Amino acid sequence: MVLEALIEERGVRRAGERIGLSQSATSHALDRLRKLLGDEILVRTTTGMEPTARALSLAGPLRIALQSIQTALTPERFVPEEAQGEIQIAVETHETIIILPQLVDEMRTEAPLLSLTVRPGSVDDILVGIDQGRTDIGIGFFRGLPDRFMTCRLLGDSHVCVMRADHPLAAAPLTLESYLQAPHLLVSMSGASDDLVDSALADRNLRRSIAMRLPHGLAAVIALTRSDMVTTVTRGAARVFAQSGRLVAMELPFAVPRVEFRLIWNRRLQQSPQHRWLRQKLVAIGAAAEASSASEQAA
Template sequence: MNLRSIDLNLLVVLDALLAERSVRRAGERIGLSQSATSHALERLRKLLSDDLLVRAASGMEPTPRALALAAPLRVALQGIETALAPHRFDPAEARDTFVLAVETYETIVLLPGLVDEMRREAPHATLTVRSGSTEEILAGLDGGRVDVAIGVLKGLPDRFMTCGLLADGHACAMRQDHPLAQAPLTLEQYLAAPHLRVSMTGDGANAVDAALAARGLRRKVTMQLPHGLAAVVALSRSDLVASVTRGAALGFAAVAPLAVLDLPFDVPRTEFRLAWNRRFNDSPAHVWLRRRLVAIGALAGG
């Protein structure tokens, strides 16, 4: 296909349509009316000889051809945007939308500081936080849908860059009037208690379970939840106990009447890393965001 014969603005419309799965929302995203966006979609269908998006019960769904185009199109457009953007970043004037992907509830330790930094330095910028598995997060970094990621991210392919963010120990959280909250926790009491496990990715065992398994032990997990807020509510209203990183436990206790106790066994500190796509390493906006997160992590985790 001869690029000189293509209105490249149509590719911007296609990128928005694939992201929003709605003609109206795609138009709002790029500043076009709904009728103009519909007209552009018809031109794209003729150009590519494919329906691209078809109506379904859940909205508009992409065809296989459209799905195959989505990631390379986003990468190409983001590359153009990066190339044409001024080589400077003024946070006070920035209208950027930063997308942060996380695979761990430990983000509760970092987000308050990041919110404060953005309010102070980048009041017009927008922050979106998403959760997902490692595979989903890396796909987002590849496709340009995610700026930076936080998690236990090890052994990543060379196209990703990482740096240490924070390291944290573990503690046990429970309601303040819990029968076990008034004295040091024994291993016997710990193993007999009903446990709440927090997992944003839905995975099972974590560092605490691994440390117990090394001793030939296993805790009784009776509930698993995906988010810290849900865990706080559950702990406040039950006899459940939760073994989480100490920073997260203290964060939970700051917003609810919870006690934080030392675990009756050793668990190695968990190291959390910051990751980003190598092609955005020199982006001034990305550099600003990464530096703020690293500074916040240093204060939070030591």
């Protein structure tokens, strides 16, 4: 959609590149939109091109209307290898690194014409994105959702403490005292200042010392391998971290409730063949990841 591309890219050239139009064709499209809507759509400011308030107010409803039309016109039979378009996934947590690489591999094999965009966000950001049609599906911790959202379980996992292999604390089982004294790294894609681990500690009137907060797992791996910081993540994420650097996982000296990741989407996409295919794909990948984690723990 031209309007959406102009709003998000903040420029005619970039918007044209995104939707496959020349700069000239995109400029003409912008002129037609300005005449049709009686609004400038994009205006030049000291920081660059910015969308007007009217353009922002129209983008969400138009996107939802187009999405509804596309769903209505989509054949009941979904053929992945012929499907075209873009899938938009919003994630609240870095633990999706155990899910998304496998999804990418399977999409490239089964649906090579579909593209995938993944965006981080808080719960509120994800809900707004789904409401506005910018997000097809969200992944994270979701509780007490409004009725307009559908949800299903993706996978469950437990937590472990991760540190570099030659860390001073790696030579013996962790004690609660040594865990609390260590400098901690918190990985949060949503920008949250704490997580389930902090809640579990707070229940015991305890608190860990957060030395650094990072938004992404790869940055966390680099920081952990170069410092005496530790981090507490799910077992699945710990396995990926260990594959990327000389890191080890240690059992926690206190209990943290098992975490459950969920998928959420809007009810209007419930019957979409493409969306059903995506949900089934994600659930199958999640189930396989959870079974693999259980097998490793039992071994």
